[in-house]
């Protein structure tokens with residue numbers, strides 16, 4: 001019986017609100033070099049935000065919110081990555097509120113669901129996304145304020161402009177809003193967890209603040225082990241992972257804590273991405289496996305000088321050995337590719353690679369400081385010994401408070417403080433974790449979550465569909481793609497109709513690009529649960 005503790009040692013649980021720690025670092029930078037850039041637009045270097053501007057914007061946002069009576073509420077952000085994202089987050093956090101990020105690719109249908117469920121009172125978007133946000137807000141009466149980022153001076157009716165918000169006069173003597181670090185939620189990202197549709201993951205100041213400390217401590221440990229010492233404040237980090245996802249957001253916080261400069265990309269655009277690596281001499285890439293495929297295979301990569309890259313950190317989905325080998329062969333100056341493992345419900349990472357992990361292929365690294373882990377038998381729940389594979393369970397200060405308004409779903413995955421991840425893996429004698437399978441139904445397309453239950457709900461709302469099941473099938477580029485099995489009630493129903501029906505309602509990465517197949521009956525257990533394994537085997541046998 002093995003309950004693992006972290007080889008990195010313990011961690012001091014965060015006792016200060018998240019914005020306090022971040023503003024302290026920001027102040028340190030301002031004192032030394034007030035005009036240091038915090039954020040630069042990767043596509044246009046003339047667009048940037050200094051550390052001083054970041055602080056002033058954050059205080060102005062907080063003051064604006066205060067003037068409107070906003071405190072301890074939730075604000076949704078519907079924006080592609082941009083340099084204003086973080087000022088808004090800090091302002092909301094100063095007011096004791098929580099940020100709930102939504103993908104800018106979301107349809108009005110997906111947005112309305114998140115606006116309602118999160119009970120947000122403010123939505124921050126830009127001109128390009130305003131129309132669908134307005135549609136979504138119609139169904140969510142809890143949204144009182146629409147904040148719009150725009151490049152022109154035109155302010156659309158019924159909205160407040162970002163320019164007005166950041167020019168709010170700041171009362172610097174105002175009493176800070178009280179934050180209960182253990183209880184108050186600072187982030188409310190959406191995740192389907194082990195089952196069902198997306199749910200609001202309540203991450204408290206203690207959860208996420210401790211996560212930030214964990215990143216810093218792990219890096220320091222790696223340096224002590226002899227890993228390359230990094231002067232992040234002399235370098236830039238390239239931020240293209242979506243900020244609404246916990247991985248992308250954690251990287252911004254890491255960047256600010258390390259007093260670095262964030263080169264922000266609104267989305268992954270190959271030429272801009274490669275040009276930024278070249279121009280900013282990026283030394284470490286933080287990415288998801290599909291970008292490894294791009295780096296390994298795409299001819300365009302040869303047109304740029306990528307010799308600055310020394311290491312790659314990958315997470316959010318498994319990185320294949322062949323692809324990693326190809327990357328290392330194509331770029332001999334890269335010293336290692338390492339993986340991290342984690343999930344939204346664990347505030348980002350529960351496992352980070354150290355110097356020894358980097359030498360082993362396929363590991364996601366070692367348990368983060370301050371956490372405990374056990375690996376349990378899938379059927380009996382018994383704790384398994386080292387080397388045996390089972391469900392990974394993690395306990396510690398970064399385990400979410402719960403799913404907003406879903407006590408039962410919370411109880412199903414957190415038992416006695418142990419977060420049941422729904423991932424299957426084993427730990428070797430050195431404490432390195434290997435993920436071998438996913439027990440839960442979640443599909444990951446390019447590292448992004450696609451909950452099958454969400455697509456099944458949509459499919460079942462079609463009058464000609466009697467029953468439906470969605471599974472993830474392997475794809476060399478995206479990692480996985482969603483495929484639907486359909487039982488039709490109308491013989492005229494075609495795969496194209498089914499595909500387009502889903503396409504209208506969800507963002508493009510959730511489209512049924514793995515195909516639509518008609519079958520007689522969806523295989524189910526006696527309790528009525530879809531037997532996804534049977535469908536996966538069925539798909540496999542056809543190949």
Ligand code: 4UU
Pocket residue numbers: 191246247314315316317318319339340341342343344345348349350351364421422423435438444447448449
């Ligand atoms: C196999 O994707 C994330 C978190 C990613 C992350 C990023 C940087 C982890 C560590 C890090 O350093 O969160 P979610 O909630 O979107 O998805 C969580 C799920 C996991 O349960 C697992 O199934 O994503 C999968 N996953 C991985 N699978 C995450 N990391 C890995 C991995 N290998 N390295």
